[in-house]
Amino acid sequence: MTVLTAEGLPAMSMRRVAQELRTGPASLYAHVSNRYELEDLVYDRIVGEVPLPEPDPARWQEQLTQLMRDTLAAFARYPGAARLTLARVPFTPNSLVYLEVMLALLRAGRLSDRTASFGIDLLSLYVSATGIEDTIHLEQGPTEEAVGERFARMRGYLQSLPADRFPNVVSMAGPLLAGGGDDRFEFGLDILVRGLAATVTQAR
Amino acid sequence: MTVLTAEGLPAMSMRRVAQELRTGPASLYAHVSNRYELEDLVYDRIVGEVPLPEPDPARWQEQLTQLMRDTLAAFARYPGAARLTLARVPFTPNSLVYLEVMLALLRAGRLSDRTASFGIDLLSLYVSATGIEDTIHLEQGPTEEAVGERFARMRGYLQSLPADRFPNVVSMAGPLLAGGGDDRFEFGLDILVRGLAATVTQAR
DNA sequence: GGCGGTGGCGAACGGCGTTCGACTAAGCTG
DNA sequence: CAGCTTAGTCGAACGCCGTTCGCCACCGCC
Numbered sequence: 421m422t423v424l425t426a427e428g429l430p431a432m433s434m435r436r437v438a439q440e441l442r443t444g445p446a447s448l449y450a451h452v453s454n455r456y457e458l459e460d461l462v463y464d465r466i467v468g469e470v471p472l473p474e475p476d477p478a479r480w481q482e483q484l485t486q487l488m489r490d491t492l493a494a495f496a497r498y499p500g501a502a503r504l505t506l507a508r509v510p511f512t513p514n515s516l517v518y519l520e521v522m523l524a525l526l527r528a529g530r531l532s533d534r535t536a537s538f539g540i541d542l543l544s545l546y547v548s549a550t551g552i553e554d555t556i557h558l559e560q561g562p563t564e565e566a567v568g569e570r571f572a573r574m575r576g577y578l579q580s581l582p583a584d585r586f587p588n589v590v591s592m593a594g595p596l597l598a599g600g601g602d603d604r605f606e607f608g609l610d611i612l613v614r615g616l617a618a619t620v621t622q623a624r
Numbered sequence: 625m626t627v628l629t630a631e632g633l634p635a636m637s638m639r640r641v642a643q644e645l646r647t648g649p650a651s652l653y654a655h656v657s658n659r660y661e662l663e664d665l666v667y668d669r670i671v672g673e674v675p676l677p678e679p680d681p682a683r684w685q686e687q688l689t690q691l692m693r694d695t696l697a698a699f700a701r702y703p704g705a706a707r708l709t710l711a712r713v714p715f716t717p718n719s720l721v722y723l724e725v726m727l728a729l730l731r732a733g734r735l736s737d738r739t740a741s742f743g744i745d746l747l748s749l750y751v752s753a754t755g756i757e758d759t760i761h762l763e764q765g766p767t768e769e770a771v772g773e774r775f776a777r778m779r780g781y782l783q784s785l786p787a788d789r790f791p792n793v794v795s796m797a798g799p800l801l802a803g804g805g806d807d808r809f810e811f812g813l814d815i816l817v818r819g820l821a822a823t824v825t826q827a828r
Numbered sequence: 829g830g831c832g833g834t835g836g837c838g839a840a841c842g843g844c845g846t847t848c849g850a851c852t853a854a855g856c857t858g
Numbered sequence: 859c860a861g862c863t864t865a866g867t868c869g870a871a872c873g874c875c876g877t878t879c880g881c882c883a884c885c886g887c888c
Contacts, residue, residue: 434845444868445845451866455845506756511781516790523792533799538811540800545812549753552710574713586720588727595737596744607742608749614822615815638876648837649876655835659876 421498424462428559429500434458460512463504468514470494472521477528481613484525488547488609495551499558502551505544530620539616546612550605557601571597625702628666632763633704638662664716667708672718674698676725681732685817688729692751692813699755703762706755709748734824743820750816754809761805775801 423440424432434455438445452458470490473483495502510519519540526536561570578593589596627644628636638659642649656662674694677687699706714723723744730740765774782790782797793800 433843435843438868444870446847446868446870447866449846450868506753507760509778511778516785516793520790520793523796527792533796534803535811537796537799537802538808541808542812542815545750545753545757549710549749553749556711574715577715581720586724588731589720589724592727592737592741595741598741599738604742604745607739608746611746611819612815615819618818637874639874642837648839650838650878651836653877654837 421462421465424498424501428555429498429503432458432462432500459504460508462498462501463508464512464514466494466498466501466504467510467512467518469497470518472518473525475521475524475528480525480528481617484522484529484543485609485613487522487525488543489605491547492551492554492605495547496554500555502548502555505548506552510544526616529617531616532619535616535619539612542616543612546608550601550608554601625666625669628702628705633702633707633759636662636666636704663708664712666702666705667712668716668718670698670702670705670708671714671716671722673701674722676722677729679725679728679732684729684732685821688726688733688747689813689817691726691729692747693809695751696755696758696809699751700758704759706752706759709752710756714748730820733821735820736823739820739823743816746820747816750812754805754812758805 423436427436434445434448437458438448441447448458452461470487473487476483495505510516522540522543523536526539531539557567561567575593575597578589578596581590583590627640631640638649638652641662642652645651652662656665674691677691680687699709714720726744726747727740730743735743761771765771779797779801782793782800785794787794
């Protein structure tokens with residue numbers, strides 16, 4: 421966890437972890453059968469850090485969105501950790517607790533079994549993908565200033581394109597690159613949660 | 625492209641590509657400055673393979689969903705290629721054409737600038753993440769049989785959990801693991817496109 | 829006809845995950 | 859209490875990886 425926090429997931433190699441423990445890489449294999457398993461343990465710890473709500477049927481949508489926000493925040497604390505989620509079946513101890521709560525929330529919303537199941541996938545996919553994208557932006561220059569400069573350069577590039585071939589891209593250069601990551605995340609989250617909720621009201 | 629198709633993205637190393645070209649790895653650096661740049665070229669080719677519609681305002685939702693399906697299909701032809709998309713700003717030549725069409729479709733739906741911009745991100749993120757997940761499933765055993773067996777094992781595991789601590793997980797073990805990847809993709813796609821369209825009707 | 833610059837490329841550097849086999853120390857058994 | 863088993867440690871090595879260095883060969887131009 422020390423290496424991950426300070427240097428990111430790619431730096432969390434068997435060798436680097438062994439070094440942190442003042443030993444050689446081979447020693448780790450007495451405790452863990454490969455890197456994947458080491459990542460499993462890390463992944464489970466991070467999932468365990470997400471605060472879980474006590475499901476309240478009246479506020480399920482609110483609780484669900486907050487859970488997604490908290491999940492993304494947990495990923496954000498460990499650079500690169502979001503990558504782990506897409507490659508894993510979430511059946512580790514803490515993942516199961518997490519899954520149980522999420523199911524409880526969707527059922528509180530009276531979603532069908534199918535919608536709840538697919539909905540969990542959909543929401544998880546969204547949070548993971550957002551986390552991964554955030555990681556990448558972080559890697560390319562974390563400071564507020566660097567981000568602004570990068571966006572300005574991109575905007576300039578889009579606006580320099582031939583307007584006859586790319587009318588929409590050129591005219592939308594502003595909006596395309598506007599809005600922080602939080603705005604975008606909230607926007608998508610809203611669409612997803614509303615969409616899932618709508619499968620119920622629709623059926624009435 | 626040969627290596628990628630046959631052996632997947634991780635196998636598409638500088639060395640392996642050089643070998644395919646009957647030369648040493650150093651020779652590639654005369655044409656490409658990086659592995660990242662090599663991936664850029666590959667990425668652009670794949671994007672170029674996606675058939676783009678002639679936007680028809682009356683059918684924008686239909687065209688948009690079909691475009692997403694075709695995009696996922698293109699990723700599926702190149703195992704691991706979906707990973708490339710999350711790490712890149714889509715400003716390569718073919719990406720720009722792609723972006724232009726997507727913007728045209730969303731504007732045909734009369735979405736606001738903000739909604740169109742965020743919507744593109746949202747849809748792209750969804751297709752990429754789905755593609756990445758599919759890649760991983762493929763790596764773990766591509767045959768119909770292996771997939772069925774894997775799912776059966778997972779279902780058995782979930783059902784074996786203590787029902788008092790995981791009531792929802794245990795009772796939903798069936799639905800959670802039901803449905804092929806296509807069903808799930810269509811489900812999410814439907815929610816996203818409907819959700820984006822609803823931002824317009826809502827405003828009336 | 830010489831020559832500069834471009835691309836080709838063998839060799840090497842420093843990283844990676846993982847395995848092998850020799851070793852130690854602790855704990856159980858007779 | 860001697861002997862044996864076993865779990866854990868770990869140096870060295872294997873075969874990958876991306877990338878760089880420096881030398882070589884060739885081609886087009888003055």
